[in-house]
Amino acid sequence: MDHLLHIDSSARTTDSISRQLTGGFAAHWAASHPGGRVTYRDLAATPLPHIQEATIAAMTTPLAARTAAQTLATALQEELIAELAAADTVVMGVPMYNYSIPSALKSWVDHVVVFGRTVGQGLFEGTRVIIVNTRGGAYGPGTPREAFDYQERYLRDILALIGLTDITMVNAEMRAAIDGEPTLAQFIPFAVESLAAARTTLLAAADRTSAYNGAVALASTGAIAVIHEGAA
Numbered sequence: 001m002d003h004l005l006h007i008d009s010s011a012r013t014t015d016s017i018s019r020q021l022t023g024g025f026a027a028h029w030a031a032s033h034p035g036g037r038v039t040y041r042d043l044a045a046t047p048l049p050h051i052q053e054a055t056i057a058a059m060t061t062p063l064a065a066r067t068a069a070q071t072l073a074t075a076l077q078e079e080l081i082a083e084l085a086a087a088d089t090v091v092m093g094v095p096m097y098n099y100s101i102p103s104a105l106k107s108w109v110d111h112v113v114v115f116g117r118t119v120g121q122g123l124f125e126g127t128r129v130i131i132v133n134t135r136g137g138a139y140g141p142g143t144p145r146e147a148f149d150y151q152e153r154y155l156r157d158i159l160a161l162i163g164l165t166d167i168t169m170v171n172a173e174m175r176a177a178i179d180g181e182p183t184l185a186q187f188i189p190f191a192v193e194s195l196a197a198a199r200t201t202l203l204a205a206a207d208r209t210s211a212y213n214g215a216v217a218l219a220s221t222g223a224i225a226v227i228h229e230g231a232a
């Protein structure tokens, strides 16, 4: 059965661009996958506890050898791993916070990327991941802040450890210009186009019947170049 795991991590509950974009993707995916199942996890509304000492002590013990206490200490972690393993498509909303990902999402990463349990185990083979990165500024090739993007590179590298390499990055940039930051007024058209390009890519990626296959790059204007398909 088709199964989408929809993850949001923006602390904004209203006026969140990443929530709008992942929500649009999920709605379109559901419409084009009749009978498909959607699991929703809101990491900001329902934050995961950080990894605890008891979890660390238990998580490297093989599943079958875990004591009752170890099983309890890893129960949430196992639930998150099973949830990810059950999905064949994952859409993830990721606002850039301080050049990186929200700590709410980092906590999820620490639960699902586990040496001896999920790293190099092939548990998530074939899963397609669509990551919606939203930013106040712009970090594309050639921009002054290109080297400060610890969001996209980090997510690619960390998810690759658990075999998630079929990743579509969709970046909606320059929210600060739309929000009225006066020094960025000239970038409003860029921001509007970045958002429109993100929507177009997401609709195509959600549509079972489209020609989208992960290799089709829906480029916006050359000036923006916010969309990257497949491996970097």
Ligand SMILES: Cc1cc2nc3c(=O)[nH]c(=O)nc-3n(C[C@H](O)[C@H](O)[C@H](O)COP(=O)(O)O)c2cc1C
Residues within 6 Å of the ligand: 010, 011, 012, 015, 016, 017, 018, 019, 094, 095, 096, 097, 098, 099, 100, 134, 135, 136, 137, 138, 175, 176
């Ligand atoms: C705590 C915090 C830190 C942020 N840090 C950055 C940053 O380092 N670089 C940037 O371009 N935007 C930064 N922003 C702006 C957000 O990335 C931007 O508002 C984005 O649209 C947030 O996603 P959302 O609309 O889904 O909430 C930050 C926003 C917040 C709330």
